[in-house]
Amino acid sequence: MPPTPSSSLRAVSSRSFHISASLATPNKDHHVRIYPAEAFPKAFAVASTHAGIKKVKGALDLGLLASTSNRPTSAAACMTRNVFKAAPVTVTADLLHSSGGRAGGLIMNSGCANAVTGKQGLENAWRMSKGVTEGLQSNEGTLVMSTGVIGQQVPIENIEHAIPTLTSNLESTSESWSNLALAFMTTDTFPKLRTREFQLNGQTIRMVGIDKGAGMIAPSMGPPPPPHATLLGVIATDAAVEPKTLQSALQYAVDRSFNSITVDGDMSTNDTILCFANGAASQSAVELDEKTDPAGYKIFRDELRSLAEELAQLVVRDGEGATKFVTVRVKGAATYEMATKVARTIASSPLVKTAMYGEDANWGRILCAVGYSPDAESTISPTSVSVAFQPPSSMTDTTPFKVLTNGEPEQDIDETRAKEVLNQEDIEIVVDLGCGSEEVKVWTCDFSHDYVTINGSYRS
Amino acid sequence: MPPTPSSSLRAVSSRSFHISASLATPNKDHHVRIYPAEAFPKAFAVASTHAGIKKVKGALDLGLLASTSNRPTSAAACMTRNVFKAAPVTVTADLLHSSGGRAGGLIMNSGCANAVTGKQGLENAWRMSKGVTEGLQSNEGTLVMSTGVIGQQVPIENIEHAIPTLTSNLESTSESWSNLALAFMTTDTFPKLRTREFQLNGQTIRMVGIDKGAGMIAPSMGPPPPPHATLLGVIATDAAVEPKTLQSALQYAVDRSFNSITVDGDMSTNDTILCFANGAASQSAVELDEKTDPAGYKIFRDELRSLAEELAQLVVRDGEGATKFVTVRVKGAATYEMATKVARTIASSPLVKTAMYGEDANWGRILCAVGYSPDAESTISPTSVSVAFQPPSSMTDTTPFKVLTNGEPEQDIDETRAKEVLNQEDIEIVVDLGCGSEEVKVWTCDFSHDYVTINGSYRS
Known part of the structure; x- marks a missing residue:
């Protein structure tokens, strides 16, 4: 006889997070942590809303993260190697390539992966990006991430309609960060948010990470748009880091964290981990460069790896049906x-x-x-x-x-x-x-x- | 809600085959076929017995296949690429290598894989081979195949004791071939036996194949010896085929059959498909050579592929828990x-x-x-x-x-x-x-x- 599964690692009760608008609702899941506002990196602000992409009324499905630093923000990405890359993956890659690794923030949605959606999908992903960049009157581009069912177009009018709500409600509070983690969720049973604080060249550096797991069963009532697995994550830090160095550190960290987990061996069309570094911890610090400051680079890289490892492990603990x-x-x-x-x-x-x-x-x-x-x-x-x-x-x-x-x-x-x-x-x-x-x-x-x-x- | 599995492809009732000594017992499984004695290739004979390797009393667990042709018998093998090769795999490879692709037959056992068994295991596999070769007073070697639990030694005394029973009961009847298919079984729910007849250069050629599937739950009551997956098969034909040509045809057929099935992607330490060709269909036919008779080679190769494909598909239909x-x-x-x-x-x-x-x-x-x-x-x-x-x-x-x-x-x-x-x-x-x-x-x-x-x- 097989054993009776004693208890799933995923707390089923926490499925209520799908429709919870805030973490204020008490929960018993030991994987959820609430952080004070001071735990988050300086000069990043976030906002989330329900734009009607998820079917569940009120469920957070659109999120924004923006650097409010007056220094240029470095951005790096590790993305799926799947041949069928979703539209937001293409847009994000293009933006990072043309800017030489600079971007001011991120717009993300859950409920629709914008994958296998052709030219229309690509146009929609660009409209999401530009809508935010223009709304914030930023001179840095906005990266895009999507997760949810594939083969369906995002409701672009709804999203464009919701962007002003996001840009006018940017803040950095315990609740706003928690809500962004909720907006990332699809079939996850708990939101995934972690922070880090460490010393780098005499400065206190803060780092925050959010991710979502490889859930498959996005409830889809219509014709085929099939459920879809995606690993999405974003890490933001107020360290000052030169773009190439940030990319190098992120690749190192992702190889030893997100690339080192497997729930069922499938690689999604949307998998993306982004990292932003806005230098707001110190106005005077020069951007970290792995060539000129290898010791500092090693500290930063290892902290990034450690945070990424913790975030990646949360995905495994929330793996479908996991008991071990x-x-x-x-x-x-x-x-x-x-x-x-x-x-x-x-x-x-x-x-x-x-x-x-x-x-x-x-x-x-x-x-x-x-x-x-x-x-x-x-x-x-x-x-x-x-x-x-x-x-x-x-x-x-x-x-x-x-x-x-x-x-x-x-x-x-x-x-x-x-x-x-x-x-x-x-x-x-x-x-x-x-x-x-x-x-x-x-x-x-x-x-x-x-x-x-x-x-x-x-x-x- | 997931569907209620309507019915498993594996007929559970046919598990009684484990302890059935003969196919005389009526069964309802449409994957089991009984062939007349004439369906089998000329000058091959087989025997099976219970040597006490399987725990179930009376279950067939030791089998012998031997060519009785007065022409040399060609033999070819496709074997596991797993680093941890079982002892019988090593012995069979050595024998084929040293003989240049000639062997007079095969001894096989189920119930114990003789894998991860060190020097003792290797010695036992050689004793199985030599016991038969000496018992038959053959001047061609005897190949070895084993399947069952790993990390345990075969009960070599029992096997040596049973070899004379096998060598003195060799025959080619519907029942003896069916029993050999039963002796191959571990967690299979039905025996797998198929035949072919075709024309090659004016001769009627017969071919028979037996295999067993990738079952995992060999019931093992003692300490760890863990259950073990193995794909074993043997094909015998009375065509006359030059050894290198036989190897080439077998590799072609196996790539498009056994190497083209997957139940769970795991590759066993014992996987082996053997092929024997004894030339008994015609005393006068020269051995088929792919270089000098490419047209004949293509006919033979395609028949071999077709038989191998049918045998391989039976394994998938008997896959663990398979409903599709x-x-x-x-x-x-x-x-x-x-x-x-x-x-x-x-x-x-x-x-x-x-x-x-x-x-x-x-x-x-x-x-x-x-x-x-x-x-x-x-x-x-x-x-x-x-x-x-x-x-x-x-x-x-x-x-x-x-x-x-x-x-x-x-x-x-x-x-x-x-x-x-x-x-x-x-x-x-x-x-x-x-x-x-x-x-x-x-x-x-x-x-x-x-x-x-x-x-x-x-x-x-």
């Missing part, structure tokens, strides 16, 4: 690329993921996945591979639970302890390839009955 | 490799597979998968891609049901017809890449609640 948060750690690899390939293969294996759901210490499936990783034939030596489960720090005994050592199965495995370790919400699979010193972590969730229920639902 | 048999046809590709990559990506997408389970014409998920196929960025033009569902021939109206044409979604999709087409057991997704003339088919099944139940089961 699974960390796949691959160490002892000859190269970072090799470790990544092995870790991603394990984390994407339906057999490994169903075994985690079943709380089954099934090292055979893990080993199998290691063995068919890309390029495994030329890079992995079977007799040097070890596999263990690392119990979470919440357990009394955190000794690694070894199942395979140098290619040989452990004898006399303690099934009681196996059950205890795998019974935890957080499971860490540790694979040591025994051929180097590189290490990579990838995060995923299990495959549950609820996953099938959610994604197998007929759209009606 | 899904054909992914990618046409209009610039190259065969490109078509294969796209088709495999679609067929492996959990989102596509859950949509098929939910009978959802979700072209967005299909398009997404096309867009993130390997090398899609450099090979696929979004505006030339079309997607349709091809209704099966059992439907009255077999007009392709178009959902996307040249990158533009179809307007006014008929939801009633969508439901009818996707309500069928057999679903065909047709993707036209619009950039060439190459075509590939990949077969898969859906992802159902039962898949999760089967693979999420704790081993106890």
